[in-house]
Amino acid sequence: MNIHIISVVPDLLESPFNHSILKRAKEKGLLNVYVHNLRKWAINKHAQVDDYQYGGGAGMVIMCEPLVNAIEELQQTTKFDEIIYVTPDAEQFKQTHANQLSMLQNILIICGHYKGIDQRIRDHYITKEISIGDYVLSGGELAAAILVDAIGRLLPGVLNDETSALTDSFQDGLLAPPVYTRPVDFKGWKVPEILLTGNPKLIEEWRFEKAVERTIQIRPDLMKE
Ligand code: ADE
Numbered sequence: 001m002n003i004h005i006i007s008v009v010p011d012l013l014e015s016p017f018n019h020s021i022l023k024r025a026k027e028k029g030l031l032n033v034y035v036h037n038l039r040k041w042a043i044n045k046h047a048q049v050d051d052y053q054y055g056g057g058a059g060m061v062i063m064c065e066p067l068v069n070a071i072e073e074l075q076q077t078t079k080f081d082e083i084i085y086v087t088p089d090a091e092q093f094k095q096t097h098a099n100q101l102s103m104l105q106n107i108l109i110i111c112g113h114y115k116g117i118d119q120r121i122r123d124h125y126i127t128k129e130i131s132i133g134d135y136v137l138s139g140g141e142l143a144a145a146i147l148v149d150a151i152g153r154l155l156p157g158v159l160n161d162e163t164s165a166l167t168d169s170f171q172d173g174l175l176a177p178p179v180y181t182r183p184v185d186f187k188g189w190k191v192p193e194i195l196l197t198g199n200p201k202l203i204e205e206w207r208f209e210k211a212v213e214r215t216i217q218i219r220p221d222l223m224k225e
Contacts, residue, residue: 001030001031001032001102001104001105001106001107001151001152001155002032002034002078002105002106002107003031003032003033003034003106003107003108003109003148003151003152004033004034004035004080004106004107004108004109005033005034005035005036005108005109005110005111005141005144005148006036006038006067006070006074006110006111007035007036007037007111007113007140007141007144008037008038008039008050008062008111008113008139009113009141010035010036010037012139012141012142012145013033013035013141013144013145014035016145016148016149017031017033017145017148017152021153021158021159022149022153024158025153025155025158028157028158030155030156030157030158031152031155031158033148038066038067038070039066040070041065041067041069041070041073042066043063043065043066048063048066049063049066049067050062050063050113050114051063053115058115059114059115060114060115061114061115061116061118062112062113062114062116062118064121067110067117067118067121068121068125071083071108071110071121071125074108078106078108079106080106080107080108081104081105081106082101082104082107082108082127082128083107083110083125083126083127083128084107084109084110084126084127084129084130084147085110085117085121085122085126085130085140086109086110086111086112086130086131086132086140086143086144087112087116087129087131087140088134088135088136088137089129089131090131091129091130091131092130092131092132092133092134093130093132093133093146093147093150095150095168095169095170095171097130098147098150098151098154099154101147102152102154102155107151109140109144109147110140111139111140111141111143112139113138113139113140130143130147131143132146170222172211173222174211174212174215174222175211175214175215175218175219176211176214177207177208177210177214178210178214180195184196192206194206
């Protein structure tokens, strides 16, 4: 999968994809991430990419011209399955979105900054808008990094059996059950006996029960869904 990201602060995206699982995905050639600096398409020698908003009000808006030029230039070499704008005023990102997006070949993510991007770009170029939660970040870069992480780890071949995504929270609509590792007794706090029985059926049932219990307690809204 190829993920392109357009940003005015590309340095913010230097590190997130170069560690752990995503690093492995890149090394295996399963995931390519290309970060583009919007200022490359700036409208003048002052590297301008934003301007005041019509109607007044605080905050700058990313202009049509540089962003549209950037998108169209990238489109010359890549046919994007989705052009995603990350913004707080959008539908909230869920595991189901990550699952769907992980099946695509080419994605372009646009990071907003300041007050966001000119509405006309949203109307005519953006195919999907995603918020990572009901709070406002300084820009879309961290949101984009979250999308790439959530999508990248689902790509076939990225996770092995031990890290399988199938047992993640949300994959079956439930939070994940508790997990334990050695030692079996730490300060008198013991690992639940059932996990030591070696009986896969009993263990599976216990995990399911715990997942349901935890979901009812912490995220009852998921049970309704
Ligand atoms: N940009 C700023 N805040 C954001 C959020 N909550 N989700 C996605 N993009 C954002």
